[in-house]
Amino acid sequence: MRQLHVFDRPSRFVAGTVGQPGDRAFYLQAVDGARVVSVALEKQQVEVLADRLEQLLDDIVERTGTALPADETDTEALDQPIDEEFRVAAMGLAWDGDTGLVVIEAQAPVDEPEVAEETLLEDVEDGPDALRVLIEPTTARAFVERARRLVSAGRPPCPLCGQPLTPSGHVCARLNGYRRGVSLNP
Incomplete structure (x- = not known):
């Protein structure tokens, strides 16, 4: 049975690392109250997510004519303990026009790639475990800024x-x- 971790406007959603440059482990972490979910991913996945998220936000600004400034960028370390739920194999990104929220989903690996495509951003009972986060566009902008600094802080x-x-x-x-x-x- 699929384990779907859903965070609707979490108090915190960030990319972060553990370790020294050259030996860092990268994580996405969603926090809401005492609930903390961390998923591991590669540095390149953080970079691609930041690029695509920025592109999505720029498209929204272009279509709506509304400026989307960033919230104050979170510079704190990841919340402890960092218990890896799974390693990210696939990611999805969407705009929910009804709620005005950005939807980000990170999925665990599956044996059959077509299963990942069918379940990404879908509410189904069977499929890979996933972390789904719904955030305000200003929070998404702050996520992009932090992710860019994180990626460039390497060797x-x-x-x-x-x-x-x-x-x-x-x-x-x-x-x-x-x-x-x-x-x-x-």
């Missing part, structure tokens, strides 16, 4: 290949595997 990229640098350098594909000793300290 700097190699100027040649774009892969993340470590303090001791890295094996750069553009240099045919020779170790490139690049200092992270300016």
Whole structure:
């Protein structure tokens, strides 16, 4: 049976990390009172979610002519304890015009990809576990700002290949595997 965690206007919805750059675990976390749900995902998924969410908000502004400024951006650490409910395999994003809310859903992996497509953003009994969050557009704007800072706070990229640098350098594909000793300290 599917476990669907639904948060309608939670007190907090953020992307966050645990660990040091290069060894960080990324999470989406929804909080409402004592209820805390955290799901793990990849850095690239956070970046894509922020991009698509920003695009959705810009489309809403264009269609309605209404400015959607960001709420004050949440800079606090993730709420404890961080108990991973599942690792995100698929995400969905929608605008609910009736309520004026952004709907974000993150789903657990499934064996059959067509099942994920059929159940994403749907209220069905069978399917993968999911976290569904309904938030105000201003909260969504603040989520985007925090996610962008989170993604950019990682290790700097190699100027040649774009892969993340470590303090001791890295094996750069553009240099045919020779170790490139690049200092992270300016």
